[in-house]
Amino acid sequence: LVGGGAMSGGTRLENANPVIFQRSGERQLTASEEDDDVHDPIDDREIFDILSINDPEHPLSLEELNVVEQVRVKVDDAGSTVGVEFTPTIPHCSMATLIGLSIKVKLLRSLPDRFKIDVHITPGTHASEDAVNKQLADKERVAAALENSSLLEVVNQCLSTRSV
């Protein structure tokens, strides 16, 4: 699924000096969220907050790199579907598949089973968009990729919230 290049990318970064975007700040706590009796539906922002994960190349979150934006996250709680479009920092980013996979794994771990999760590249932002989208949509390939323990380690590293 992902070539060895993803991990052994060497010491040189593909995009060493990316444009950094401001983080959107903490979600404001509302009174209804503190009320035990009110049902809070899962919304776009909540999914977006789940995705504030690290870029494999940079010590920055995907949000700060504008890889994931809140407007490109769509969730339908009642219909149990989630769609996420992500934008690689450069059109030839070899990490695109890894980023997509990380997003997908993060959502698989963080959402209830009932959700159907669709992760793909924002149209027109990557050279091999279709190939990557196809890989990400293929359940078996995703499952197989997660069997690969060294790949899983990289994914976990991306998802880790612990400071190293």
Add this chain to the structure above:
Amino acid sequence: MYLLSTHKDPELFLWSRLNEFLCTLHIILHFRLSLTSSQPHTRARGVQLLSEVLQECYGDLTEREVEVLIAFYENRLKDHYVITPPVLRGLKALTKCTVLPPGSAVSMLRSLFQDVHVQSLMLAERACVYNMLINLMETREAELKGLGADFVFGFVQSMDGERDPRNLLLAFQIAKTIISRGYDLGKFTEELFEVTSCYFPIDFTPPPNDPHGITKEDLIQMLRAVLTGTPKFAEFLLPLIIEKLDSDVQSAKLDSLQTLTVCVSQYEHKDLAEFLEGLWVSIRREVFQTSSERIESACLAALTALTSCLSRSVLSSESEDCLSTFLDLVLKDCKHHLSEPDLKLVWPSAKLLQASCSASIRASHVITASVMPNIVEQYNSRTQVKDDRSCKVIAFIGMTCIVQRSFVNYDAVLNETIMRLLLTEDDDRVCLAVVECAGALAELHPVVFITKMIPGLKTEIFSVRQRCLSALAAVSVHPSVVQESTPVLLEVLMRVFHLLFSGSVNFLVEEVVLACRSLQRIAEQVQDTEETGRCFHEVIIPRLLGLTLQAALQDEGSSGHRSPLVEEAVLSAMVPVISTSCSRLQPQLAEQTASRATSLFLNGDVSFLPDNSFPSHIQLLKQQGSTWRQSQMVCLLMGCVHCRNELLSELEEMSCTCTHTLSYTSAAKCFAGLINKSLQGALVLQVFNLRPSSRYSIVFFNPQVAKALLVRYHPLSTTLTDKLFSLLDNTDLGSMAADGFSLLMSDSADVLNRACHADVRIMYRQRFFSENSAKLVQGFNAAPQEKKPNYLKALSNIVNKLPKQVQVTELPALLSLLLEALSCPDGGVQLSTLSCLEPVLADPPAALIQQLEALVSRLLALTSSPAMDVRIASLRCIHALSRFPVHEVLPFRAQVLRALARPLDDKKRLVRNEAVQARGEWYDGSC
């Protein structure tokens, strides 16, 4: 051979001496052989042995022996290089001798500097040299100073090129001593500076597992002490600082600024003169451009230090005034930013001005005189602009200069401006600054405030109440101002009272509360003079009591409007007014107030109240029907009371029979306060027998009294707490008794605290816990199943209030009980147990790991609790579990991940967030 021929005498002498403390023939033989060997390594071993011996026994040597040894060693320095290390060790031992013959220190150092190239030695030997210097500097300062600049030169040569942090600390210490003890630097000032300043700014990261524990901060502090130690370095240090301020490395900038701040405190203006402009340009650039708050505040501190250094300068008739030259520079670069339409640099400029202002009275005078009129004018001419930040700047700078007490020109215009700011400003920061500013001004200019500000506020008080009330409180520090401001506040309260009859209750309860708070604040800050004491004890407190009594009596008949003065919030706000005045102002008058209040409540004595139109037989402590309006007034007694036995029994009666919450809780608190303070607590208790427990007494009265005794370590407290423990088995009252423990352990806001002069000993909670935890465990084990929750509740109430450190150490013993508590159906117990557990999980004791299985299953069960708080707290605990050692948690991983799938779909977002984090960590921690 060489050795024998030239040093026969000293050696022979040595043998005879060493014979005395070295009895082993073997050593001596070895000695003789080795010291005379032709092999340098063998000789080195011999010297080594001698040095080691000396290290043990340098204290026993006589002056003559030391002289001989030194001569020997000095000579050995000329020998083969392998012999140098042991020689240095021997010399080091000798430098510790108290009987060092005069002149030997100098000769030792001369040969050292001459024959040894320190930096080609190994690390330990270099340290040896530094230690020699340190020892000699301690004991032979005069002799070393006799060496003149040669000593400094020798030292500079020895440390030049030193790399090791341990040795650097020693070398810096020597350099610092050279500077601080006034050794002659001669023409080597620059060399000494160079050899130390080449390390500036320090860049050092200790290796991991560094056994020496030297931190970057140690080195920075030591080096800074050297560099800033003498004004002689000024001409070298200041250019260096200006250069390093250009650096891109944040820590270098910070270090430079801090060094600058320290060094200018030693300098005089002539040391600074030629670098002022450069320094100012660098500081200004940093403040205008930096995004780092630390750098900014370091810059401002440096600027303040610089200005205050210049302010210290003594002017001669023809010299130019450095301070005003410098301030002109500052003003030139900052002032125009304040009035520019582009507001970007307003704040940085204001901060720079404020920093230089705060340095000295002279500086603030120059700056305020130049800046203030403009800003005031600007503010007054542009108030319609909503986003006008000049008002913020005025508040900001104004505050500083006023705090500096230099602002003498307090005129009508400024008064008008401050007044407007007080009443209209929305920005919280500015509000605070202006209120503080007004407070400081009022202390300096009471007359202006009495004639202008207070009448102004008084006319506005019914339109912008809150602002006026807090402003009045802020300006009332000077007694004469208080005389004028408190009547305004009282008038507010009286108007509330009278408005009631006109039917338009304009004042909200919060505003009456605010008026009381203002009075309280005044009582807290006013100077304690007889004048203010009378004002509070003879005017304000009687007025407060009178008004509330009137409100309580009048409400009786009319059922229409309810006066704010009978509201609990208002009464509770009055209590601190009374208690603060009683504890702070004029003890004799306070005594009088207390006795008056007591007789008012006990005997219905209303003679001291103003507007006396009260019925003659008031019985405030006797409950008649549902007259809670009167009975609740007992809470005012919390502020001031005299202990009388009949009062105690009235209070007890009230707290055990009254059904109105505020009344019985206040009565119980008063009672507890009296018991706590009364010296004859024991006597009192004999009079009082616990009534057959009524509901109220258990919920509040008994724990309150127990607490009064517990906090002063009174032995009788045990009787009461034991009673409470025994009630845990009671079917009806057990649960309430368990709640009583929460009261017993929590901080008391009103009566039983140190501010109210209660007798509170430290660590009474720990004491109570250690004395009673065993009782709880026993009781729990013995209790029938349906009573166990009461014990768990009591336990969690007690443990929850213990300081965290105590919790962590005590919990392992109570672990099984706490695990039990997790499965107790009471949500409150679950929650408080979880909150006890969470900090313990961060550093789990072994006992906990043994019980991991039980813990995991109970925590997972709680994630589906009906209460959101419990679900969140349990998920946090599960999250914390993921950080346990991997081999311990791995067996539970599948179970936990499966169980956490359900809270991912919780109806509450906050719960889902915790679940997402916890589940992520459980995946993460074990790949």
